[in-house]
Amino acid sequence: MSHAIRFHAPGGPEVLRWEEVAVGDPAPNEARVRHHAVGLNYIDIYHRTGAYPLPLPSGIGLEGAGVVEAVGSAVTELKAGDRVAYAGGPIGAYAEVRNMPADRLVKLPDAIDFKTGAAMMLQGMTAQYLLRRTCRVEPGDTILIHAAAGGVGLIVCQWAKALGATVIGTVGSDEKAALAKAHGCDHTIIYTRENFVERVKDITSGKGVRVVYDSIAKDTFMGSLDCLRPLGMMVLFGAASGPAPLLDSGELAKRGSLFFTRPTLFTYIAQRSDLLAISGELFDVVTAGKVKIEVNQSYALKDAAQAQIDLVARKTTGSTVLLP
Numbered sequence: 001m002s003h004a005i006r007f008h009a010p011g012g013p014e015v016l017r018w019e020e021v022a023v024g025d026p027a028p029n030e031a032r033v034r035h036h037a038v039g040l041n042y043i044d045i046y047h048r049t050g051a052y053p054l055p056l057p058s059g060i061g062l063e064g065a066g067v068v069e070a071v072g073s074a075v076t077e078l079k080a081g082d083r084v085a086y087a088g089g090p091i092g093a094y095a096e097v098r099n100m101p102a103d104r105l106v107k108l109p110d111a112i113d114f115k116t117g118a119a120m121m122l123q124g125m126t127a128q129y130l131l132r133r134t135c136r137v138e139p140g141d142t143i144l145i146h147a148a149a150g151g152v153g154l155i156v157c158q159w160a161k162a163l164g165a166t167v168i169g170t171v172g173s174d175e176k177a178a179l180a181k182a183h184g185c186d187h188t189i190i191y192t193r194e195n196f197v198e199r200v201k202d203i204t205s206g207k208g209v210r211v212v213y214d215s216i217a218k219d220t221f222m223g224s225l226d227c228l229r230p231l232g233m234m235v236l237f238g239a240a241s242g243p244a245p246l247l248d249s250g251e252l253a254k255r256g257s258l259f260f261t262r263p264t265l266f267t268y269i270a271q272r273s274d275l276l277a278i279s280g281e282l283f284d285v286v287t288a289g290k291v292k293i294e295v296n297q298s299y300a301l302k303d304a305a306q307a308q309i310d311l312v313a314r315k316t317t318g319s320t321v322l323l324p
């Protein structure tokens, strides 16, 4: 028997239970992975609270790194002993051991340790598609990223800077502002006490930014639209403060023919070829030292509830891992 975190009803962190689970042999297309580290992500909160409903009871978690223990009869690309990492479904990464569809796993380069691998796959591949696919950021662009000192935020700041962009980032405290600045954020705005729309106007001499990456939603959405230049792109990719208001398309017209998208990583990596391309580019920027993955918190896997409490309380910075 091994252990996993599971929950039987949506709710607060107390619904998360450390349970014994039986993990059988992998099915023909699966690999059994022993996790060395598991990634903590904000989507885990939406799953636990029921904001994104799941059939229950359920495991939780979408990201991990570890070693293949066994493969099913149809698996040709992997073998026992391979170091692998993944982000995405099926849900259930908060586990010591699990079976995964083999075509969702990627080999982890030797230069990347398991903690970094588990921390970077979901947030790092998100940064890749946001900056390289949803809106292809070019040298000279000015971008706005909310929660710039968070997991996705610190990666976006560094990567956008490496692409030649000017990065404006919002953060919840002075300490987080210093951290974001140390990771490529040119201008920080403490949105808990400053008007971020006015600050963006000042910084851009009234022009506005080419793209806003907004994962906060309820508290920031309309302000984010006001930060865009004509023909700018509003990328809503999360809802840490609650859902965004319904968007009247006229709001896009009157601010200058704006574009609006609500992307998720899982669309961008649905095809294995895209998963390999996106993870490959992420591994390249990390191994080249252009992006450093800051694993600023780690918890025992069985203490996942405490990790989630700290994430929601805005106490974490950078990425967080859970250790089996």
Ligand SMILES: NC(=O)c1ccc[n+]([C@@H]2O[C@H](COP(=O)([O-])OP(=O)(O)OC[C@H]3O[C@@H](n4cnc5c(N)ncnc54)[C@H](OP(=O)(O)O)[C@@H]3O)[C@@H](O)[C@H]2O)c1
Residues within 6 Å of the ligand: 040, 041, 042, 043, 122, 123, 126, 147, 148, 149, 150, 151, 152, 153, 170, 171, 172, 173, 176, 215, 216, 237, 238, 239, 240, 241, 242, 263, 264, 265, 266, 311, 312, 313, 314, 315, 316, 317, 318
């Ligand atoms: N669509 C996708 O493909 C995709 C993929 C990955 C992540 N995401 C989204 O990206 C966001 C960041 O994810 P992450 O895992 O890297 O988390 P994170 O940024 O490390 O943590 C969330 C941060 O949001 C900020 N925040 C603002 N208002 C908040 C509130 N009311 N409650 C809690 N936090 C609040 C906090 O930073 P401050 O204190 O600085 O405000 C907090 O640290 C999440 O919204 C997540 O859902 C989307």
